[in-house]
Amino acid sequence: MPAVDAITPLDPHAWRTDFPILETRIRGTCPLIYLDNAATAQRPRQVIQAMVSAYEEHYANVHRGVHWLSDQSTDLYENSREKVRGFINAVHGHEIIFTAGTTAAINLVARSWGDSQVQAGDEILVTMMEHHSNLVPWQQLAERTGCTIQFIPVEDNGTLALDKIDALVSERTKLIAITAISNVLGTINPLQEIIAKAHAVEAKVLVDAAQSAPHEALDVQQLQADFVAFSGHKMMGPSGVGVLYGRETILERMPPFMGGGSMIRRVRLDGFESADLPAKFEAGTPPIVPAIGLASAVDYLGRVGIEAIREHERLLTQHAHQVLQEVGGVRILGPGPGQTAGIVSFVLDRIHAHDIAQICDRHGVAIRAGHHCAMPLHKALGVNASNRASFYFYNTLDEVDRLAEALKDAKKIMRRA
Amino acid sequence: MGNKSHKMMHGEEEIYQEHVLDHSDDPYHRGRCSEATHAHEDDNPLCGDVVRVELRIRDQRVEEAWFDGEGCCISQASASMLMEELEGKTVQDVQNFSAEQMLSLFRAKLTPNRQKCCLLSWQVVQSALYSPTGDDAGNGETG
Numbered sequence: 198m199p200a201v202d203a204i205t206p207l208d209p210h211a212w213r214t215d216f217p218i219l220e221t222r223i224r225g226t227c228p229l230i231y232l233d234n235a236a237t238a239q240r241p242r243q244v245i246q247a248m249v250s251a252y253e254e255h256y257a258n259v260h261r262g263v264h265w266l267s268d269q270s271t272d273l274y275e276n277s278r279e280k281v282r283g284f285i286n287a288v289h290g291h292e293i294i295f296t297a298g299t300t301a302a303i304n305l306v307a308r309s310w311g312d313s314q315v316q317a318g319d320e321i322l323v324t325m326m327e328h329h330s331n332l333v334p335w336q337q338l339a340e341r342t343g344c345t346i347q348f349i350p351v352e353d354n355g356t357l358a359l360d361k362i363d364a365l366v367s368e369r370t371k372l373i374a375i376t377a378i379s380n381v382l383g384t385i386n387p388l389q390e391i392i393a394k395a396h397a398v399e400a401k402v403l404v405d406a407a408q409s410a411p412h413e414a415l416d417v418q419q420l421q422a423d424f425v426a427f428s429g430h431k432m433m434g435p436s437g438v439g440v441l442y443g444r445e446t447i448l449e450r451m452p453p454f455m456g457g458g459s460m461i462r463r464v465r466l467d468g469f470e471s472a473d474l475p476a477k478f479e480a481g482t483p484p485i486v487p488a489i490g491l492a493s494a495v496d497y498l499g500r501v502g503i504e505a506i507r508e509h510e511r512l513l514t515q516h517a518h519q520v521l522q523e524v525g526g527v528r529i530l531g532p533g534p535g536q537t538a539g540i541v542s543f544v545l546d547r548i549h550a551h552d553i554a555q556i557c558d559r560h561g562v563a564i565r566a567g568h569h570c571a572m573p574l575h576k577a578l579g580v581n582a583s584n585r586a587s588f589y590f591y592n593t594l595d596e597v598d599r600l601a602e603a604l605k606d607a608k609k610i611m612r613r614a
Numbered sequence: 615m616g617n618k619s620h621k622m623m624h625g626e627e628e629i630y631q632e633h634v635l636d637h638s639d640d641p642y643h644r645g646r647c648s649e650a651t652h653a654h655e656d657d658n659p660l661c662g663d664v665v666r667v668e669l670r671i672r673d674q675r676v677e678e679a680w681f682d683g684e685g686c687c688i689s690q691a692s693a694s695m696l697m698e699e700l701e702g703k704t705v706q707d708v709q710n711f712s713a714e715q716m717l718s719l720f721r722a723k724l725t726p727n728r729q730k731c732c733l734l735s736w737q738v739v740q741s742a743l744y745s746p747t748g749d750d751a752g753n754g755e756t757g
Contacts (some may be wrong), residue, residue: 549686550663550730557630567661581662581684610630611687612639 206508212501213250213591214579215241218237226559228565230596235540235587236565238411240494241434242257248435251486255297259485260459273484277492278475281440284495285425286416289445289501291474295488298439299407300330302426303374305441307334309454310424311372317343319371322400325387325577326379329570331405344371351577355382355531362394367462372401377409381571381585382531383514383540385413389514392421401447407431411589412510412538414503417442429487434494438487441478448474455480462484506590510539513588513597517541520601526613527604529576539588542569545604548611550582556610562596627723632688634722638687641694647680654742658734663689667697667734667742674705679739686731692720693735705743711736 213219218239230238238605257266259274263488275290282290296302308359311334317323318598321335325348339346347365350358366373373395378385386403395402403424406415411432417425430436443451453460455473457480462470471477498506515534520543521527526546531537545553565585568575575581586600608614647653647668655666663685670678679700681693699719700708716736717729724732 551632551686551728552688555728575662612635 200308206512207501207505207590209509209591209593212241215243215497216591217242219591223285223558223561227559230560230562230599232586232588232592232596232600233563233565234411234589234592235408235431235569235585237430237436238433238589240435240490241497243497244433244435244490244493248486248490251489256486258322258482273489274483277488280492280495283363284415284498285410285440285442286418287442288418292442292445294443294448294475294478295483296426296439296441296478297437297484298430299405299426299428300334300439302424303331303403303405303438304334304443305454306424306426306443307338309451309478310401310447311335311338312341315342315344315371318369318522319344320347320367320369321345322347322349322365322373322376322395325351326355326357326382326384326571326574327374327376328380328405328407329572330407331376331384331403332573333504335372349375351382353575355578356386356536357378357384357386359387359390362391366394366398366400368398370395370398372403374403374405376407377415378413378538378540379531379571379574380408380540381542381569381574381583383537383542383587384531385409385536385538388420388422390516396421397445408540409537410545411498411506412503413507422511423447429491429494432491432494433497434491435487438484438491440491445474448478448591451478453477453480457481459483489512501590507538510588513592513594514539514541516584517588517597520598521604524601524604524608526608530580530583539592540585541587542583544580544583544608544614547613548607550584552611553584553604553607556607557600557603558597560606560613562600562603629722629724629728631722634687634691634720637691637694641681641690641697643678643680643697644682644694647678650680650747650755652742652745653747654738654745656734656738656741658685658689660731661686661731663731663734665689665693665706665738667693667716667735667738668687668747669700669739671705671743676703676705676708681735681736681738685734686719686726687730689734692716692732695719696735696739700739708739715756738744 216239223229255269257270258269278290278293281293335346352358392402401423404422406425406427410427426441429438459476460472460480462472518534528544530542550566557564566583571583647670650668651671652669657664665683668680669676674701679697681697720732
């Protein structure tokens, strides 16, 4: 029963022609079906070309030279910052800090803001569904400062236990660190509601937008978030660049995190003065070309249309829920397709996640197996490991069908049919 | 038969051969070892596979070997094969039993990625030789 892609709000086949890697044949024969987009997305040739031409025609260090090439490079780098500002609707360009990725951005906040603002007796509130990168930096902060970490539990259906939040938020709460979309369950969290609760007790909120920025519209002013972190590589940019958005008034009061070049106004033998934003948080040579690549990805996202992406992925997810149920013996983790983004994690009865991923690979289907950097969540769900299929706008309904066929084959091979 | 056709179709050696699935579905000595003298448990945190091995060693010889655990077919089937292989061997023989021998005991050819699954129980056994259980802790030196 081949699915009909024509009913979707965008034509994935038309966009796929921009992605050379999607033409790959696994082991030379089997067409690649790439369903590991939550780990990292693929990039179109436009993004790759933007980086090639940056290296071939405009590359020098930024903010360093008075020479022509350095000016070119600096312009491209700063234009990239402006592009990202527009993408998330920040008020100021200097609220955009280029980092190495989401993890680096969160660690920056934990070190700089955390070490200067948090002390013993304070509480950091996170959710049970956080990726390790939005949990471990706070555990480390707790080790350094003596603050404690509280957890918003996850219901059996994979949504946050919102009725528990009021009891957890108090004047001791200094920060709520929360993912916009669960990288395992696909759950879309009610950020505005949670941010309002945090601000009512003057707590700050950090949003891990790694899974949402590539797929959902992000407006930091509307959201009223204090910090937002996301990565380039999950939204078709290169790896090695990410973004920390911070509200100007908060960033200005934060001490620099890493010391080095660029982040200083002047250095004496007995000390230094920090530079202004954003340089204060961009010590060393920044990810110049990756940032240019990210800006190109922002342009590309704009051409595809974030709303169309969202709608297309909803359809893929809906279809996946349907065909995976038909396989038999599949338990899908997380809430139904109405409440999730394009992520479907599942366990198959009596077949381990790694064996499933291995057999899927024979069909050219690339999915994730394991705990997806969310061990506490898996423990809460009572599963050791799961499989995850995660979609992007270039995926087709037909590819989802191929996943279901691969799962049926896994059942046959493992004698579970 | 189905396995053969897969081998041809995908140009890779079938991992999930009959004997592997048999060990996975109906493992040898899965459970507790009575009067165990040595035991060790370890996991592969990358994938969550866990294997616990309990041995009863008398006169420098493995009388019984049992395992328990959770994980992929490869990690559990290989543990079952290893328990069967170990019994009756001297401690010295078990110490000399190499990773290469473990992989050839498994027979089905594994990619480097999945070799880790196969070698988990082997590593646990090697550590178990040096991990006498509580009762025996004082005099359980085995070399």
